[in-house]
Amino acid sequence: MPARRTVFFISDRTGITAETLGHSLLTQFSIEFDQVTLPFTDSIERVDAAMRRIEAAGEATGFRPVVFSTIIDAEIRNRLRRVNAVVFDFFDTFIAPLEEELGLRSSHTIGRSHGMTDARAYNVRIDAMNYALSHDDGAVTRQYDEADVLLVGVSRCGKTPTCIYLALQYGIYAGNYPLAEEDLMSGRLPAVLRPHRRHLYALTIRPERLSQIRAERRPNSRYASLRQCQYEVARAEGLFAQEKLPVSDTTTMSIEEIATTIIHTCQLPRRLY
């Protein structure tokens, strides 16, 4: 069994940037890591406590811990450098060359990237999320003309999480409409969607996977049966082809991949960065 290293993500704010960057690197190595996030490390006392914790992990495992850091405050960051561990500091690495290229000094202000510095951005995000929640599952269709995109597909193919992700991450207004059996039988786009044709994006999924997902909610139901899933997916895909809708097969895609593909294909406006 390979040795288990402990990895720390440390930041003077949320630590989300350190986690995201660290995870991206760690997924390139096929070993398991024990992962610990130490957010809000914003004083000498706290960084000292963090350093004790990091070194204790090193002693317990017999391996130097790996530390990914996004600490902005120079004094705290310099102190962290003394820890008996490997420290990868994202700001140390990139800020100096970026300052040189831009011909500007950085502000060395903590936590702007996941803090609330911009009330407008906050409102956009919350509005988009409220939109996604109230236009989920075809419940409300009257504001479809405000949608940046409307996802269509059979029940449980990934529409809801994608809409919410688009809202939270990008401030995109995304509604979704689940194709019900009567829609599938008619072989036509539901009337409520027709005026919004250019905002439609279709999601599909392999029937075997759909059946698995549905069975977790309603085991042994007709709804979850492979036969029913095969029927619905075949009808839905026929409709998408006939209407020439852009379509993604979500079977092996993460929510992030589905969302990014939709933005890219439809050239959607990102309201948040």
Place this chain on the structure above:
Amino acid sequence: MPARRTVFFISDRTGITAETLGHSLLTQFSIEFDQVTLPFTDSIERVDAAMRRIEAAGEATGFRPVVFSTIIDAEIRNRLRRVNAVVFDFFDTFIAPLEEELGLRSSHTIGRSHGMTDARAYNVRIDAMNYALSHDDGAVTRQYDEADVLLVGVSRCGKTPTCIYLALQYGIYAGNYPLAEEDLMSGRLPAVLRPHRRHLYALTIRPERLSQIRAERRPNSRYASLRQCQYEVARAEGLFAQEKLPVSDTTTMSIEEIATTIIHTCQLPRRLY
């Protein structure tokens, strides 16, 4: 007016890691950037097209564009290096020292960090989100015993987006209960919450901000009036103090900050990394 640089985030997958890195760094400079994400740059043809686009931006603005890259494929990455722009390559920078420290070769596999490599993690995430959606706003209270955390607070203080963020990002089961006027009048914890006391986390907000937020939904209503907001917040804060609940004032916090604070305070289990 300062010159506006164009910044590109380029990746052979979603580009989310490149965006996270780039945004964190750019927020340290108090100038505005034009930002473009070029995801799915996974072939020589696509990187050539991306390079043309990057260089065109440089010619149009008169400034070398800044490029943040997370391309794993060595051939594509090397080709990108020829572009007439400043390229910050995340993997080039960190993978080699990490390989050395770990004594392992990296897999050079694209896109694992935001791809669906783990069906279990996917299910946890979707289950947690379904939980958040079905336990939003006190609509369903019967599965409160499954919650990792239950957020309580007055209407519109940030409970719903926080619950959804906790689910999507960390696979945490978070429900929420809005304190209605009868709850506030009684001065006691609602009966439905009492068995779950140790999972409660309170959110509060400054009445002025609450009034603004509510006015966007129901302008000129009693619900949005400053007086009503002052009353509700005062009663809610009294209840939180009396019950000794952990509490965050969300007035100037982002969703990420609220979520991270709750995880940190309650030592919640992260089911996703």
